[in-house]
Amino acid sequence: MQRTFKDIMNDARQVVPEVTVDQVKQRLAGNGKQVHLIDVREKEEYREGHLPGAVSVPRGFLEMQIEEKVPERDAEVIAYCQGGTRSLIAAKILKDMGYTNVVSMAGGFGAWKGAGNAWKADRQFSADQLQRYSRHFLLPEVGEAGQAKLLDAKVLLIGAGGLGSPTAYYLAAAGIGTIGIVDDDVVDRSNLQRQILHNEERVGMPKVESAKLTLQGLNPDVNVIGYRERVNSENIMRLIADYDIVVDGCDNFPTRYLVNDACVFANKPNVHGSIFQFEGQATVFHPGKGPCYRCLFREPPPPGAAPSCAEAGVLGVLPGLVGCVQAVETVKLVLGTGNPLIGRLLHFDTLAMEIKQLKLRRDPECPVCGERPTVTELIDYEEFCGLRGGINQAAHA
Amino acid sequence: MTVRVRFFASLRERLRTSEASRELSPGATVDDLLRTLRAEFPDLASSGRVSIAVNAEYVDARHPLSDGDEVALIPPVSGGCRTLVPSA
Numbered sequence: 001m002q003r004t005f006k007d008i009m010n011d012a013r014q015v016v017p018e019v020t021v022d023q024v025k026q027r028l029a030g031n032g033k034q035v036h037l038i039d040v041r042e043k044e045e046y047r048e049g050h051l052p053g054a055v056s057v058p059r060g061f062l063e064m065q066i067e068e069k070v071p072e073r074d075a076e077v078i079a080y081c082q083g084g085t086r087s088l089i090a091a092k093i094l095k096d097m098g099y100t101n102v103v104s105m106a107g108g109f110g111a112w113k114g115a116g117n118a119w120k121a122d123r124q125f126s127a128d129q130l131q132r133y134s135r136h137f138l139l140p141e142v143g144e145a146g147q148a149k150l151l152d153a154k155v156l157l158i159g160a161g162g163l164g165s166p167t168a169y170y171l172a173a174a175g176i177g178t179i180g181i182v183d184d185d186v187v188d189r190s191n192l193q194r195q196i197l198h199n200e201e202r203v204g205m206p207k208v209e210s211a212k213l214t215l216q217g218l219n220p221d222v223n224v225i226g227y228r229e230r231v232n233s234e235n236i237m238r239l240i241a242d243y244d245i246v247v248d249g250c251d252n253f254p255t256r257y258l259v260n261d262a263c264v265f266a267n268k269p270n271v272h273g274s275i276f277q278f279e280g281q282a283t284v285f286h287p288g289k290g291p292c293y294r295c296l297f298r299e300p301p302p303p304g305a306a307p308s309c310a311e312a313g314v315l316g317v318l319p320g321l322v323g324c325v326q327a328v329e330t331v332k333l334v335l336g337t338g339n340p341l342i343g344r345l346l347h348f349d350t351l352a353m354e355i356k357q358l359k360l361r362r363d364p365e366c367p368v369c370g371e372r373p374t375v376t377e378l379i380d381y382e383e384f385c386g387l388r389g390g391i392n393q394a395a396h397a
Numbered sequence: 398m399t400v401r402v403r404f405f406a407s408l409r410e411r412l413r414t415s416e417a418s419r420e421l422s423p424g425a426t427v428d429d430l431l432r433t434l435r436a437e438f439p440d441l442a443s444s445g446r447v448s449i450a451v452n453a454e455y456v457d458a459r460h461p462l463s464d465g466d467e468v469a470l471i472p473p474v475s476g477g478c479r480t481l482v483p484s485a
Contacts, residue, residue, distance in 0.1 A: 253475050274474040276406040281474050296448050296455070297473040347405065347471070358469070359454040 012092035080105035156243035162319030163249030194316035233378035260293035280322035290342035398464035
């Protein structure tokens with residue numbers, strides 16, 4: 001028997017109640033029970049505007065995706081489309097699948113919007129962006145909403161050296177919209193064994209300039225802002241002010257303490273990485289949620305305790321490993337997903353290839369984030385032994 | 398009781414070993430352990446603040462040790478060799 005479109009619609013109306021825009025409003029505002037609002041239009045239509053709180057399940061993917069979005073068969077489901085036709089057919093399919101409490105919104109999004117109700121437009125991605133971030137879109141934990149967060153995020157990297165290079169590379173690739181980089185150094189040939197942002201042609205060029213060339217070549221979406229400055233107590237608060245997250249990839253203790261204290265004062269997460277020869281450490285210091293650097297190492301060593309100074313070697317790949325962990329943690333913080341590396345320190349021993357996870361705890365007597373803080377302003381510690389004739393060069397780990 | 402001590406990063410280099418084992422009397426704390434270690438490794442005494450983890454958990458020096466504990470001594474790690482003095 002041939003069945004026409006009209007027949008199909010009539011069949012659907014037999015089993016699917018249609019509700020008006022006003023009734024939907026009442027149900028959504030109503031009794032606190034969870035209502036699943038399912039937008040069955042194409043993705044493009046959804047992006048251009050949808051009901052607040054609606055979940056996108058395009059009609060073509062309905063049977064495949066609905067059980068993931070709405071596991072309970074007796075849950076209250078309101079389906080809508082643009083005009084009320086597609087959602088009626090979709091709701092009929094849901095009924096056939098055993099969903100007992102399904103209605104279709106008559107008039108669809110057009111009627112909703114026409115009646116002056118609130119609606120929401122998602123970030124519009126360009127065709128290039130849809131391609132570029134397609135593997136992120138496939139992850140439910142990232143998706144379009146997550147990618148929009150990444151593009152809106154502002155991350156400040158302290159140092160464009162060994163640690164900062166891989167971090168910056170992957171953050172730019174991930175589409176972190178604004179990446180600030182603080183480094184007063186210029187590219188030296190000895191950096192190129194590990195500082196992959198730079199290259200042979202750029203020896204002598206300021207690292208922030210080199211970083212900008214590399215990162216914007218990788219992803220034109222990213223706004224790279226270079227600060228060719230050495231971090232100190234005068235500029236650190238200004239430098240971090242506009243950023244959501246600070247990534248510490250510096251190579252010296254005075255800067256570490258400054259970055260830590262400033263992040264505690266400004267209440268910003270500090271994604272920490274450090275390296276020594278074949279060993280590295282990574283953790284996230286998040287004010288209020290876990291320990292800070294001074295909970296671990298309260299004070300810099302006293303002058304007499306300073307060991308003799310010789311330039312330490314570092315395995316070139318090591319900062320790649322640690323810097324990538326910092327990048328992962330930064331992306332997780334932006335997305336607000338997963339279990340961040342707060343209160344845990346990863347220790348990498350690459351010779352033994354052992355990764356140790358150490359549980360950290362807040363020190364109630366911590367001089368900066370403890371109950372009775374004694375460090376209440378920024379301190380410029382001095383380098384015991386600066387390389388390059390005592391000139392302090394920040395951030396070229 | 399016996400505890401195993403592991404040295405990390407610059408400590409490993411300065412003490413020229415990555416681990417040690419210590420016999421301690423029952424009830425000994427991390428502090429007691431550090432005292433015996435400093436006697437053997439004078440460089441440890443001049444290493445400034447070191448963080449201590451017992452069985453992968455950070456503890457303070459008053460923490461009591463048990464037989465079989467693994468004690469990790471972790472100095473602050475930076476990117477280079479340089480260390481510092483307070484300016485005040």
